[in-house]
Amino acid sequence: MRTAICTAILIPALLVPPLCGQTRDQELARALVRRALEDTAGYHLLRELTALGHRLPGSPGAARAVRWAERTMTSLGLDNVTLQECPVPRWERGERETACILDERGGSGEPLAVAALGTSVGTAPGGISAEVLEVQSFEELEARGAEAAGKIIFFNRPMDPGTITTFAAYGGAVGQRVQGAVKAAEAGGVAALVRSVTTKYDNVPHTGTMSYRDGVPKVPAAAIGLIDADRLSAALHDDPHLRVRLSLSCRNYPDTTSYTVFGQITGWEYPREIIVIGGHFDSWDKGVGAHDDGAGCIQALEVLTLFQRLGIRPKRTVRAVFFMNEEMGLSGADVYGRWTASNGEDHIAGIEADRGALTPRGFYVTASPERLEKIQSWLPLLQEACIDWVKKGGSGGDVARIHEPEALVGYVPDVQRYFDFHHSANDVFAEIHPREMELGSAAMAILVYLLAEYGL
């Protein structure tokens, strides 16, 4: 393999003496970065994918994307291209999705920008008209429980703007989206309206998962854009008895079947030692899941195509996995994970890219101290692709299901603007920056190359 690489890299510059070990790895890292940035092949593949529409689990768009992925991996000459069946929920937004502040005569007054949360039940065709109780927390709702009966509960807690870690701020606010409907119903409310969990001050509602609980009535739940959340809050300040009408046509259908798609370059020396690199292939139905997580899947695929373009033959098997249905329950990851427990393969590493296609910053690693240290020793090579650090941290929900991996890795780009797009109509191809995306592909390609070459 060393010979294979040296040949591929050095043929254009025959005067350069053959390189070995660290110098060769450095040259290879540089070549991966240059090739990614020059070709922007992943960027163009992502354009193709996102042109197919959104990829909500169980939707026609997701089915189109699965066929596209199989066709694309096959035409790229990957080994073992596989559609791995998994159950997925099926939920449809439908055409009717409106809210408004009612005027004095009960007519439609000021419209409010809303989007049903994923798996929410809909309303009757005429919608729900009710007074609104605004709260900042579940504790406040509990304290004001006597006021909640018959009302729309408006959870209006913003993300904490003061933390540098947008994912932490998301974690601190997303509970009202996930559990809001249950809490509202338990208090006697008739619906939940949730301030969008986003860092961007615009009026685009951000959807996402929510849950119901057995024994608690299922009430409809929707996200509201930030500008309208503030407008509604101001209007409630003026008139605490104002009424809002929320009308949603979304509904749940029986589970259906979809597929996780994967393909690989089989390791020439240790074919049963697997390095998985992947993202989730499904998206929300607002926008087209360009950052979340079309980009992560395509970056995973691009690691393999970069190896092809540079003639790199990995010692260990490198597998790009497009996990189906992360957003609504990780069912694709569950199936893949169960399979790895019994398929006779050893998973060296599972690398997940699911934080957007922004400029690389680092890698989070979950592994023994010795293995973490080994990956950290590669930092001078990873720096060729803007990676500044490797530290202990979480990977992502999909690869975390893999059976006994030696290491789990989360790719961490600059996430300051990630939640501007996340789960919303803002998550479109135009928000992808080719250099930022390609540097991510290159960073992961360097890491995967080193894992395939040296193991852990």
Next chain:
Amino acid sequence: MRTAICTAILIPALLVPPLCGQTRDQELARALVRRALEDTAGYHLLRELTALGHRLPGSPGAARAVRWAERTMTSLGLDNVTLQECPVPRWERGERETACILDERGGSGEPLAVAALGTSVGTAPGGISAEVLEVQSFEELEARGAEAAGKIIFFNRPMDPGTITTFAAYGGAVGQRVQGAVKAAEAGGVAALVRSVTTKYDNVPHTGTMSYRDGVPKVPAAAIGLIDADRLSAALHDDPHLRVRLSLSCRNYPDTTSYTVFGQITGWEYPREIIVIGGHFDSWDKGVGAHDDGAGCIQALEVLTLFQRLGIRPKRTVRAVFFMNEEMGLSGADVYGRWTASNGEDHIAGIEADRGALTPRGFYVTASPERLEKIQSWLPLLQEACIDWVKKGGSGGDVARIHEPEALVGYVPDVQRYFDFHHSANDVFAEIHPREMELGSAAMAILVYLLAEYGL
């Protein structure tokens, strides 16, 4: 001062024991970051500034901005608010700025998106109509010198996309913009048309400085958008004898006067030890210089206002300097630098922010190894604001004129998309991300606080 800080920070949480040394500094760093992100005061100041229009040296917009800066610094209660006079060139673009590929009858055919380069001479009112010689380098122009006479020389070398350092790629391509007119004229050409030096594939021309040389005829020079550069190149491939008309009304006027503006918080213990933090206040006349370098100036100012908002009284003087006329010759920096040679002050550090208002990555430092090491020892504090590294490197043209500073520092954000905006109509306020800008202000505030507290 320690008391002053502890009081300001800890009053809201009296149960927390008073903090000293490193723990106190860490708390202070966090408070600076949180306050910057929560208030986004700098972001809103930048909106005010950019609403005044562009700030081309010598233009009415620059004069408006100087008055705004003086008024703003004064109303913020800064000490020693000063307008420091400096000479500036005066060049105007004028209203006429067109190019087109002529049709067979010599009429205006396909328009080309162009923008005169700064200080370029204009054309006669009817423009220059000539055949075009496309070259990739000065070497190619020299080799093909016999073909150049009477032609428009089209320098079409792109930025190298394959390097991760966009500033290096810029450095590798900008020579054709700066020296293109001289090289064209020396070869007998009648004008220079230069592929825009940008990373964004659109049709927006990017302007910038260029130079003439005594004894070489002054020919007009303009940048052309990337899409039209490629279109022109393709058209030349089909018809090497096609003619282009370039018509520019730009012209140079006698030098005029403008001002570098500064204000400070005077150090309570060492008032004559100065930490300068600054950017350049002038901009190009395409766009409004939001990233380049309105943001850098406002971030410098925000360091001081963050100190005010948190009740931080620095031991050493912290001065925000808005240098005039970096783009057309650094005359403001020259005047400021000469002044520092004789004003009895010691400049501890000069920090420059002139790489865009994107997410922080690191600081470049020019200083003795001991001083560099001291600044590097503060990395755990700087990491609170997304700074991943402090290393040897260049600061920027403005602070580099300071007389015998102990350290020069360049603030380095993520620059992957910086040249998308740079020197063009893309450089507008809408391209500023509030979190990314504010994290930069906070990163510099932490560094400045430590310099003011501990010196070098």
